[in-house]
Amino acid sequence: MNIFTDLLAVTINTVSDVLPIAVIIFGFQFVVIRKVPAHLGKILLGFLWVLIGLSFFLLGLEWCLFPLGRLMAEQLTDPAFIAAANSGAEIAGTINWQDYYWVYIFAFLIGFSTTIAEPSLMAVAIKANEVSGGAIGVWGLRISVAIGVAVGISLGCYRIVVGDPIHWYIIAGYVIVVIQTSVAPKLIIPLAYDSGGVTTSTVTVPLVAALGLGLSETVPGRNPLIDGFGLIAFASLFPIISVMAYAQLSEFIAKRNNVDDSEPEPEPEPEL
């Protein structure tokens, strides 16, 4: 384990990820647009910072959070741990979905906290805040997306434990999205749809995938190849619902305050 060889390997990986994007961007910039963009130096420096930042970020995650998180996912889904947590009150061999309560709590918390740290969500939140002129708070958006991911992943874990087919959950989620779309404030809809896709990225996917795999390997009767998938789908569907709910809630509160304000206020006593 050498810091520098690791860092070098990760940097090379990141460069090969960024390279095709850079080629497309600058290719079109110079061949089609044929104009040097303003502040080219600054932009190139920015790309360099992105490269360095992502390399450090990924290496740090690979060193500290991912191994621990993966180990935790394994340990929490281990039948021995589940049995110990329930002090063996049940008949051996039968598994109740309630027995996995630590898994659901872990799924909720890890879903929430990894989403808060997700760099692509930060990017979208910064942009949304800028475009909406501050009406959409960076933290309001990030927290509502994180709650959506948290709920989605814990529900996804519950589905793996009970073994329901995934499509009923997804279709039910779609129905909720469609209903909310017809009543939510128009401005939030595109952003809400987008927030489904941005949540599952660098930080969330590795940990969530480990959780799904661990769970589907240890719950009797589940096939990891079939049941191990689907958590990411839950994590990208539920933020759509929670972001629209956040907008509906803010609208509701604003309306109620407006109603309060528009009521005629008692005239102050004229001072003599």
Place this chain on the structure above:
Amino acid sequence: MDYDDATEVQFTGVVVTATLQKLLHAMLRSVRDLLPIVVVILFFQFAVLQQPLPDIGQLLIGVLFVVLGLTFFIHGLEQGLFPIGESMAHAFARKGSIFWLIAFAFCLGFGTTVAEPALIAVAAEAANVAANGEMIANSQEAKENYANGLRFTVALSVGLAIVIGVVRILKGWPIQWIIIGGYILVVIMTIFAPQEIIGIAYDSGGVTTSTITVPLVTALGVGLASSIKGRNPMIDGFGLIAFASLTPIIFVMAYGIIIQ
């Protein structure tokens, strides 16, 4: 000249302090962003699993790296990715060539997805599932062909998604009808798709959008919407990523149906 040098040194000193202060603030923000994960992991390690931490030294270096990395990334985002995305959107809007804009949109979607590591991993996994389900021969070659086919299918679908998204911004179509139409298509295809591919298809929607693609695509959409008359950047600018996470679901299921 002594005087000039002195002011220059003083000036540089002020700039350096200001930069350092900015960096410190940015790092504190990154610490705050990462605090929840650290708390969750520590809580489960000590309170629930009741185990000591393995190598604390490496852990601390790891956390430091994550904090630094996040700080640099956000800085680079604001300096590089956002400005180039927006300036290109403005340039294309001024140039007025729809062909080149659409070509760019397709390349951006296809090019950023085809090399995406998460997608390569998922495609390999899907090939295993298909081999186990006896949809394809259980040989290395068949699996590789299947995985590559899937990868190009998804990359193609993301390219197409960005194109649809850009056309929508140009035309000002409301997003919900296209997305709801997509949902209906997903539901219909779920009925016909082989059972084994459904989970993977639903997941593939989430894995296609990487950390570098998202800021670029967002800046492109917002930049386009703000440089075309009559478009609202909030309503028309967002939504490209939504398309990019919906079309892979449809295309992967179609791939599963055709291969079957």
